[in-house]
Amino acid sequence: MRAEMLTSILRNLNGTSADIEACAVISIDGLMMAAQMPHGLDEDRVGAMSAAMLSLGERTAKELARGVMEQVLVKGDKGYILMTNASKDAVLTVVANANARLGLIFFDVRKAADEIGKVLV
């Protein structure tokens, strides 16, 4: 079952760091494909904001000659939101708190996104 495989990848990703508060696989039109949201973030809201950021991120990368968009990171004083292309149809969104080590998060998220890409062929 693909749904279970996606959930399993997300559960593993969540387990790599206590600073990851939530993660989700979202279709490029903003619909939830799988999610781990123990901290009560609203799934629809995460989906909608991810789709909007990605769409604008893609346009920004193109307009400013940065090639194909791979990731968008938003840093607030209370944490991070990292959106990563997982396949041509889906994105992996991770919400982390302010203690998160960005280098580690980038590394683990890239790995998880590759696994998701293999599930969603």
Added chain:
Amino acid sequence: MRAEMLTSILRNLNGTSADIEACAVISIDGLMMAAQMPHGLDEDRVGAMSAAMLSLGERTAKELARGVMEQVLVKGDKGYILMTNASKDAVLTVVANANARLGLIFFDVRKAADEIGKVLV
């Protein structure tokens, strides 16, 4: 002269790394306050995309409980665009190529944004 001080900060930032292709100070409504764009990027385009990304980044940080937005990063396969709050009225946008070391860029850009904040009080 503030314009000269801003230009000087941008010139220094550009000089910290050969991987920084362009940088600019942009008002939150997308107008150029100062710019170093030797690679022929269009100023209006950089201003417009920065303002749009920041506005959506701010909303995303707020909706997903990440506090006050500080930075937005877009990573493409040909490089990075990093937008950093410099003051309540202005943002520092940096366009870098794919060889850029993100840790160093973050460090230098944060320093330059603080200097810009002191000019635009």
